[in-house]
Amino acid sequence: MNKTTEYIDALLLSEREKAALPKTDIRAVHQALDAEHRTYSREDDSPQGSVKARLEHAWPDSLAKGQLIKDDEGRDQLQAMPKATRSSMFPDPWRTNPVGRFWDRLRGRDVTPRYVSRLTKEEQASEQKWRTVGTIRRYILLILTLAQTVVATWYMKTILPYQGWALINPMDMVGQDIWVSFMQLLPYMLQTGILILFAVLFCWVSAGFWTALMGFLQLLIGRDKYSISASTVGDEPLNPEHRTALIMPICNEDVSRVFAGLRATWESVKATGNAAHFDVYILSDSYNPDICVAEQKAWMELIAEV
Structure with a gap:
């Protein structure tokens, strides 16, 4: 033969x-x-x-x-793969400066992130809702922090030695030597510097305190629909346009073992009932011709079976 x-x-x-x-x-x-x-x-x-x-x-x-x-x-x-549809990978700038955002609004500039324009009306409403809630929470944190800092700084001022301007007379400083005037003002300048440093450090500590307290209250409540957690996910249907890629990279590996594992993974995805939201990609860097052919054969057989 x-x-x-x-x-x-x-x-x-x-x-x-x-x-x-x-x-x-x-x-x-x-x-x-x-x-x-x-x-x-x-x-x-x-x-x-x-x-x-x-x-x-x-x-x-x-x-x-x-x-x-x-x-x-x-x-x-x-x-072997769908037609490549490339999009811009340039990230949106994260504008964290409220003064800058306010100035842009005054000048008529659009400060809305680009991805918002691609959302549906329902998604845009949901996006605006959590952003509003986040803004309110940040203002609450800011007010609590500043109020506590002002009170603490005021009490700090009461225990410092120099209270009021009784030790100096501004009218007497007009005609006296500048060095003498400087030495009279120096204690007040040092005390003011101490108060400024105290206010900055206490504001830092206060922000950490209120952040920890808010986190503790959230743990007591047990649920926050705006937090990123699996426990906050509802039973809402998945958007069919939102897809997840399952990627299997291989390079000159045991073909039968790799595709058996891939099949088990796909069957577990199908068991969830959401297989329509997933795409499977096999990224092969194999350079052995026999293994490349075996991979293509195993891929076609897997498609035919599942």
């Missing part, structure tokens, strides 16, 4: 179709399977013509949705 006969026997064809193929030349076999009867200048390129026929006979169900396409040179190939 020659290699051509062995190759024909390995094809997933009926006995009648196998008998109709020439058994003397492998190139003639590929030409017979080529429905377009293309000619190639190099003998090594002849298998390109039979790709479509061999794939359609091996996995007819997997190719029912137009997964067999032509490349730029008119050769048949599998569509």
